[in-house]
Amino acid sequence: MTALSRPSRVERGDWQTPLDLARHVTRLAARLGARPASILEPTCGRGAFLTAAAEVFPDTLARGFDIDPEHVETARCALAGRPVEIALGDCFEVAWEDVLAAMPDPVLVLGNPPWVTSADLGALGSRNLPKKSNFKRFRGLDAQTGKSNFDVSEWILLRLLTALRGRDFRMVVLCKSSVARRVMEHVTRESISLSGATYRIDARGAFDVATAAVVMTLAADPPGASPARGWAVFDSLDAETPRRTMGVHGGRLYSDIDRFERTKDLEGQCTPAWRSGLKHDCAPVMELEARDGALVNGLGERVDIEDSVVFPLLKGSDVANGRRPGRRFVLVTQRSLGEETRTLQADAPRAWAYLVRHEGKLDVRKSSIYRDKPPFSVFGIGPYTFAPYKVAICGLYKKFSFSLVEPYEGRPVVLDDTCYFLPFEAREEAEAALRALQSEEARAFFEARVFWEDKRPIGKVLLQSISLKALERPL
Known part of the structure; x- marks a missing residue:
């Protein structure tokens, strides 16, 4: 059999499930109480799940479909003599x-739908997509822009749930963690009577992909059953006790519904507002390091520019690891967003000459935010950037570690764009905010709302959702 080329593999989300993993997942289905009269594998590939199902449920009729003729033939050969029907079919059609x-x-749905997004397929020029439809019911611009992007597996799973309405079924499938969360939101929004759970798997070990993934289980609730409070979250396929329970409240998904209930009184708008750090997208030119009494840029050049435009810098890794300022510095060309930079020719002529010398590197910055802006512009800039005291956190690290950032040698410390911070003029105010954010109540609040598997789990929306005023009031 000729292996699929890389583009075709990506286009079809063709990551074949190892047989051992398929067996483990199918045994989980049996452990959870599956006693199927029939089994469906909607994207069966070479038949790993159908093989596992034939072993665990040997007398149960199974049906599988796949778009690839060679996969279908391989699966048929592997399952010859078993009560399994395998057909060529596009899951979208x-x-x-x-x-x-x-x-x-009862029907048991097993499988591993394609791990690819509609945007990925569009970039590949693929026609292997469902018919155009606003199946998430977005409105206005959201229906026309990036929010209408979706995972193909999500589309398939929601399509199957529609087809299974009113049926006695159980679904046990592999998917990205983010897909499982969106399916849960859909089930709640549409008032579908289902119980569910997720079991974490090692996607890198199984598929060599750096993606947070789970086995998602769904089961139709019996008639008259009370709606499930949430979805249990298990750390592995063998775990007997869930680590937490996800749940939806007010249309929003929470990672830990119990902690949400305990901390919902802390919700509000944070004051002062959380801010993002400085964005410049040209570290070799804009970031400087103190070496032997001089400043050196990322190109190895000694840099002699005015002190008025040089500020001590802490990057996200510095904040997360408690490092003090004094080693890194940054050239700041503006004091407010969109401010004219040509005034540097008179106010800081050596800095202007330095920037002009390196304008080729600055002009090729890829982000569209620099288009039609004054030369050498930066973003994430405003009066808050120069606040003397800050309470900061790095958005990339998977821990809630807040720290106090104080002036260095009389100069306010600037943070990079992987950081979020609260600006303060007075040290006492910053210290009070830090104590509140380091409290057990604040930790429980954030843990109820964060999804650590996300690429950037700590974001401005999450941080801004806690009321410092409510957090600081006496219990």
């Missing part, structure tokens, strides 16, 4: 209601 009408309840 199969009439799933008709397929399921011929399958008796």
